[in-house]
Amino acid sequence: MFDGLIDGYTQSILIFAGINVIAAYSFFAPFKTGQVSIGQAGFMAVGAYASATLTQKFGIPFLIGLPVGALIAGVVGVVVGFPALRIKGIYLLLLTLGFSEIIQVVVLSWDYVGGAQGLRNIPFNAHTLDYVIVVIIVTITFFGRLERSSLGRAMDSIHQDETAAEVMGIDVVRLKLLAFGVGAMIAGLAGALYAHQATYIDSTTFNVMMSVEILTFVVVGGGSTFWGPAVGAAGLSLLPELLRSLRDWLELLPVEWTSFFPMNRIYDFLYRFLDFENAKRLIVYGIILIVMMIVRPDGLLTRDSVPHWRGARRKAMHA
Amino acid sequence: MIYQQLVNGLMLGASYALVAIGYTLIFGVLNLLYFAQGEVFMVGAFVGLYLVVGAGANIYGAILGAMVICGALGAVAVFVAVRPVAKDRPLAPLISTIGLTIILQNLAVYIFGGQQMAFPETMEQRLYRLGPVTVGSAQLFILTVAIALMVLLWLFIARTKLGRAIRATAENHETAALLGVDVDRVVLITFIIGSGIAGVAGVLDGIKNSNISPFMGLGAAVKGLIVMLLGGLGNVPGAMVAGLLLGMIEILSAAYIGTAERDLFSFLILILILLWRPTGLFGTRTVEQG
Numbered sequence: 001m002f003d004g005l006i007d008g009y010t011q012s013i014l015i016f017a018g019i020n021v022i023a024a025y026s027f028f029a030p031f032k033t034g035q036v037s038i039g040q041a042g043f044m045a046v047g048a049y050a051s052a053t054l055t056q057k058f059g060i061p062f063l064i065g066l067p068v069g070a071l072i073a074g075v076v077g078v079v080v081g082f083p084a085l086r087i088k089g090i091y092l093l094l095l096t097l098g099f100s101e102i103i104q105v106v107v108l109s110w111d112y113v114g115g116a117q118g119l120r121n122i123p124f125n126a127h128t129l130d131y132v133i134v135v136i137i138v139t140i141t142f143f144g145r146l147e148r149s150s151l152g153r154a155m156d157s158i159h160q161d162e163t164a165a166e167v168m169g170i171d172v173v174r175l176k177l178l179a180f181g182v183g184a185m186i187a188g189l190a191g192a193l194y195a196h197q198a199t200y201i202d203s204t205t206f207n208v209m210m211s212v213e214i215l216t217f218v219v220v221g222g223g224s225t226f227w228g229p230a231v232g233a234a235g236l237s238l239l240p241e242l243l244r245s246l247r248d249w250l251e252l253l254p255v256e257w258t259s260f261f262p263m264n265r266i267y268d269f270l271y272r273f274l275d276f277e278n279a280k281r282l283i284v285y286g287i288i289l290i291v292m293m294i295v296r297p298d299g300l301l302t303r304d305s306v307p308h309w310r311g312a313r314r315k316a317m318h319a
Numbered sequence: 320m321i322y323q324q325l326v327n328g329l330m331l332g333a334s335y336a337l338v339a340i341g342y343t344l345i346f347g348v349l350n351l352l353y354f355a356q357g358e359v360f361m362v363g364a365f366v367g368l369y370l371v372v373g374a375g376a377n378i379y380g381a382i383l384g385a386m387v388i389c390g391a392l393g394a395v396a397v398f399v400a401v402r403p404v405a406k407d408r409p410l411a412p413l414i415s416t417i418g419l420t421i422i423l424q425n426l427a428v429y430i431f432g433g434q435q436m437a438f439p440e441t442m443e444q445r446l447y448r449l450g451p452v453t454v455g456s457a458q459l460f461i462l463t464v465a466i467a468l469m470v471l472l473w474l475f476i477a478r479t480k481l482g483r484a485i486r487a488t489a490e491n492h493e494t495a496a497l498l499g500v501d502v503d504r505v506v507l508i509t510f511i512i513g514s515g516i517a518g519v520a521g522v523l524d525g526i527k528n529s530n531i532s533p534f535m536g537l538g539a540a541v542k543g544l545i546v547m548l549l550g551g552l553g554n555v556p557g558a559m560v561a562g563l564l565l566g567m568i569e570i571l572s573a574a575y576i577g578t579a580e581r582d583l584f585s586f587l588i589l590i591l592i593l594l595w596r597p598t599g600l601f602g603t604r605t606v607e608q609g
Contacts, residue, residue: 083593087593087597089409090346090350090552094544094593095590098590098593101582101586102586102587102590105582105586109580208537215414215417216414216418278428279428279429280425282424282425283421283422286418289414290400290419293400293404294404297405297408
């Protein structure tokens with residue numbers, strides 16, 4: 001879709017940011033019913049390994065491998081979702097963590113999928129960006145409609161108070177399982193897209209830190225509204241790149257502005273600081289996480305901010 | 320053979336237990352999954368390395384230094400990532416301490432580089448034969464320090480006034496405050512103690528494995544979590560026993576079943592405990608939110 005419009009580097013940045021957005025929604029689905037998971041990378045691994053095995057070992061086209069991988073991840077999600085029904089809070093965090101660690105051990109010791117060497121030579125999909133965009137549009141539309149549907153409101157009520165929801169006649173078990181399974185399926189999509197972009201995956205690709213990152217996307221973006229995960233994931237994945245480009249902007253400043261004290265010192269400091277290697281960028285990322293939680297513990301977008309915009313627009317239309 | 324394996328397991332378990340004690344102490348007073356605990360462990364190892372190589376300290380100096388610096392790090396964590404963050408939202412302090420985790424790990428990568436570093440030899444290696452078991456002097460040292468630390472901590476929690484204040488805070492913040500406990504101060508002290516112990520565990524791990532890396536924290540963090548759960552959330556003696564137990568289970572399964580299954584076993588234990596006995600082997604107060 002964008003051939004020739006953007007260079008390969010930008011394209012790969014956008015693809016991985018897009019995959020992060022999809023992964024963020026995989027966390028958002030169970031979170032809507034109050035289930036907090038730090039195992040989403042485990043479901044990504046299932047989707048990635050399942051689809052890559054199909055395309056690489058059986059020559060099945062990616063267009064089929066992608067949904068099949070997602071479906072397998074979804075089935076695994078429902079299986080994990082059953083025990084997850086009984087527990088909540090920190091216990092659920094630990095259960096999902098344990099699950100994703102088990103997936104890691106399994107792919108590490110299963111020689112058919114590459115074992116410790118990892119799965120190599122996965123067929124490269126040249127149109128990943130198009131796929132990512134389509135999946136994101138479908139996902140956001142889905143969650144946008146869900147938010148205003150009775151199903152979505154039922155899920156929100158489970159999040160608020162499970163007992164009250166049950167008393168109101170909501171089938172808590174079915175909805176929680178559904179949300180967990182849908183989340184796992186979306187994670188499977190993200191994993192399959194990742195595998196056919198990176199063309200190489202191993203047992204450490206989808207580790208705990210990735211699950212933790214997915215969690216931070218949603219909490220930073222705002223977990224109470226359906227735009228939150230997209231904003232958080234896109235923002236936090238593109239932020240390092242934006243920080244990098246700040247330096248180019250700095251160079252555009254006229255020399256006269258920065259040649260005298262103390263501006264020259266400030267300029268030098270900023271210039272050196274913005275020379276971002278990975279470690280420094282991640283340090284800034286960590287600082288931003290802490291500051292965000294102090295300033296906006298509910299995330300960037302909350303229910304208050306979104307309807308406010310909508311109301312403003314309606315008013316503008318009537319005026 | 321089996322005795323030798325049991326001793327090895329004890330050795331492994333001692334370091335699991337030390338990391339888990341910090342987790343469980345902090346979870347006890349704050350209901351917080353303190354994610355940075357593994358990175359504090361890593362910082363401890365690097366402080367130890369730096370003190371031995373850079374400042375020429377002996378092993379006692381390294382352990383003491385790591386304890387002090389990691390304790391200070393615990394205090395910094397409280398002021399930076401715990402106190403300013405809203406307490407009524409369970410995920411906010413989790414994320415802010417995850418931010419701290421990322422900062423610490425990458426600070427270490429930035430300063431020391433991403434590779435493994437050799438931990439210096441700090442004591443002459445002698446072998447002792449105790450009946451059917453052979454123990455190296457380093458191993459004996461690690462075990463002694465770890466057990467001494469656990470006994471001291473247990474005495475502190477069980478016998479001192481401050482220890483009682485920590486237990487009261489863990490039971491219920493409001494009640495403890497009404498009874499005259501300065502809850503904020505107790506939380507601060509708990510973080511300092513938990514982090515200091517993790518720092519010592521880091522140095523001991525450096526001695527045991529003779530190399531350290533900025534990425535050693537994650538594995539320790541995950542194993543620490545399992546041990547915390549196994550011992551019962553917030554249960555300090557439980558974490559001690561569970562740590563030793565998990566170490567032995569891992570070593571025995573590696574020796575008699577296979578090394579790949581070793582991690583599988585610990586995670587299966589985690590899940591079985593979650594499903595059938597979420598209060599851990601030794602009980603805990605009930606916890607609803609996390």
